[in-house]
Amino acid sequence: MATFELYRRSTIGMCLTETLDEMVNSGTLSPELAIQVLVQFDKSMTEALESQVKNKVTIKGHLHTYRFCDNVWTFILQKATFKSDDNSETVDRVKIVACDSKLLTQ
């Protein structure tokens, strides 16, 4: 199964990465095993988003920068508004990083 390492940059992914770094540095964990954990996280996170999340969001804002490189879209929005079912968040500046969903299905 193909997976993205994209989600490692999320909060949960960063927490895991920090934990693994600490354990590898302390010798508690081998680097190889740490990588296996990260790969499993890629899978589990992707599956969880597909199966457990039903939330829908609309995003509006001023597109400051767009970039498409290596099948990854990067948008930098200014004054972006995120609306979901029951709440709305506005931020001055936000980066959106999106991988091609077709790559997972292939």
Added chain:
Amino acid sequence: MAATTTTSAVYIQVIEDVINKVREEFVNNAGPGEDVLKELQGTWEAKMIQAGVVIGPIERSGAPKPTPGGPITPVHDLNVPYEGTEEYETPTAEMLFPPTPLQTPIQTPLPGTVDSSMYNIPTGSSDYPTPGSDTGGGGGGGGSGGSGSGTNNNDPKTGKPSQFMQPPSPWMSQRPPLDVNVAYVEGRDEADRGTSHQPLTQDFFMMSSGKRKREDLPPQYHAGGFIPQQDGAGDATSEVFEIEVSGGSTSLGGHGIVTSANKEMLAHAARSCSKIPQLDGPIPDPYEDDVISTPNIYNYQGVFNEDYNIANTPAPNDVPAGTPAVVAQNDVGEDDDDEPPLNENDDDDFDDVDQGEEQNTQHLVLAQFDKVTRTKSRWKCTLKDGIMHINNKDILFNKATGEFDF
């Protein structure tokens, strides 16, 4: 709030899913074992709670508190596995399986479960997988209810720090390189300098450096007379050392060539050194090279001399620092002109955008895109399976539509 609560729930499920699916790797194939896996989970969850992303690890409320202690002192976790296993599950496995002598010695290092993974692949696997699988089965059986079991497991981990003392020793002996590089470099800088460097210098200059400098200068001269080859090399090196060490009393004059950078030295040297200059005279070039290299290698002796330390010691102590210092002596103006502009430009042009976003605001959306279209300056995109970190809150979405004006 609904979004955050669901996010928390999803995160917890992801953590459990990851832990459960890597358990086999931890327990089998001489993996570090169930205890390390629990440490991983506990630390991970603790970080999530600290980040405020996981709200209600109520199930594991006991876990988060103990876990924070874990990350601070990794050693604890290592020790814990043993005891925890012994008390709960492993005792049977270890008790039953001690038979083979090979395994038992290996097991002793195992207390730092890491060791088992490294060294005891075959032996460890046989013993541990069974207990681990048993434990894993229990935990897995818990499933959703597993949270409760998780708390139980976590508690014993944290509660057993007392025995930590034992594991550290195996760690040290087994993995000197890792520990030394990571932990000890800073703390031991002084000690290492004093110990390690001195031995190096002694090895190279056994005859000349240590004894000549402090004990007697005459031996050097005598040696030089009898054995030109040794003296030549030794003298040059020794002289260098003397310069550094002694503060450039006599020998300095001879090395005036070497210490071209230090003109002050030359003046001092001219006074005192009568014998040495002769030796130096014939072989100026090789010494210059030596001089450059030697100060780097043998910094510590140079440390004693204040004047020389400025020029020579910085280089040896820290290679990066030293090299720039040497360069600076040769051509200060060039370096200043060349380097700073490049660095500044790089930072300003490229980093500002990313840093501004990531460091200052930290609002980030990670997702997959289904389609991105543009009509004139109006962009539309459809995203799915995304994680948003907005205003310090994590929000997950299954689908997202974006409309942007460029």
